[in-house]
Every structure is written in C-alpha cells, then in structure tokens.
Amino acid sequence: MGKRSKWIKRASNPNTTLCFSAVVVRALVEIAISMAVKSGGLKSVKQELQQKLFDKYPLLFAQHGLDMQQTCMCWGIETGDGWYDLLDNLCGTIQSYLTANHKPQVEFVQVKEKFGTLRIYTDGTDDLVHGMIWFAEHLSGTICEVCGKPGHCNDSGWIKCLCDEHRKKDD
Numbered sequence: 600m601g602k603r604s605k606w607i608k609r610a611s612n613p614n615t616t617l618c619f620s621a622v623v624v625r626a627l628v629e630i631a632i633s634m635a636v637k638s639g640g641l642k643s644v645k646q647e648l649q650q651k652l653f654d655k656y657p658l659l660f661a662q663h664g665l666d667m668q669q670t671c672m673c674w675g676i677e678t679g680d681g682w683y684d685l686l687d688n689l690c691g692t693i694q695s696y697l698t699a700n701h702k703p704q705v706e707f708v709q710v711k712e713k714f715g716t717l718r719i720y721t722d723g724t725d726d727l728v729h730g731m732i733w734f735a736e737h738l739s740g741t742i743c744e745v746c747g748k749p750g751h752c753n754d755s756g757w758i759k760c761l762c763d764e765h766r767k768k769d770d
C-alpha cells in the first residue's frame with residue numbers, strides 16, 4: 600500500500616514520468632536491437648532494396664520518417680529480400696489504383712513477416728486495397744523469403760516460407 604501510493608505520487612508528476620519512460624523505452628529498444636542483430640535474429644530487406652521501395656512509393660511509405668512513438672514503419676521493411684518483387688508489385692498496384700481513382704492516400708504503418716508470411720498494416724485502407732494486401736500476404740506463403748524462388752511454409756517449429764535449398768540451410 601505504502602509503495603503503491605508512493606509510486607502513484609511519483610508518477611503523477613507528468614514531466615518526470617514522461618521523460619523517464621521515454622528514456623527507458625529507448626534504452627530497452629536499443630539493447631533489444633543490438634542483441635537481435637548480434638544473434639542474427641533481426642531481419643530486414645537489404646538497405647538498397649528498401650530504399651528503392653521508399654523512393655518509388657514515397658506516399659505509401661510516408662511514415663518511414665516518423666519516430667517509434669508514432670509508427671512501426673520506423674523499423675523499415677522487416678522481411679527478407681525474397682519478397683522484394685512481391686512488395687514492388689503490390690505497392691505499384693495499390694498506388695496506381697489510388698492515383699487513378701482519386702482515392703485518399705493509404706499509408707503503411709508496418710511491413711513485416713509473421714508466422715512465415717507477409718503482414719502489412721495500414722492507415723486508411725478501403726476494401727479493394729485490403730483485398731490486394733490480403734492476396735499478397737497469401738502469395739508470400741508460396742515465395743521463398745530469402746531468394747524469391749518458389750517456396751512453402753513448414754508446419755512445425757519456427758515457421759518460415761523457404762525454397763528447398765534454403766530449407767536445407769536453415770535446418
């Protein structure tokens with residue numbers, strides 16, 4: 600009881616709490632990233648491929664420049680290189696549709712791999728864009744995330760969509 604009320608009292612100073620939590624969150628995130636990079640657990644499309652997509656589709660990737668309090672897009676595209684063509688085609692199709700039909704701009708909030716397939720979270724999606732993304736997410740389950748050749752997801756352990764060659768290397 601004593602401890603709790605003390606904590607609430609301290610937390611009730613908004614400036615201290617905000618500064619403290621922002622510093623702690625930032626430090627923890629930096630530690631987590633450095634650990635993930637060292638262990639090879641953090642994947643991301645190669646810098647130059649990612650930049651190509653950002654340059655080609657600046658409106659879809661407009662949130663890339665924002666900080667982590669505002670969007671997960673600050674982490675970049677969190678998938679392997681093998682899905683680059685899939686992403687390029689998806690972005691091209693979405694942007695052409697939006698532009699040609701004078702639709703409100705859609706922005707990506709997060710692009711990542713989850714349970715072996717692509718996941719894209721957005722702001723302001725209509726049904727058609729949602730369908731395009733849904734199709735690309737399903738298609739990613741047939742494309743090796745490492746090299747882009749035909750692949751499939753394993754059904755046990757750490758699920759990844761890989762071709763036979765990369766499956767062997769992964770085992």
Ligand SMILES: [Zn+2]
Pocket residue numbers: 743744745746747748750761762763764765
């Ligand atoms: Zn492969």
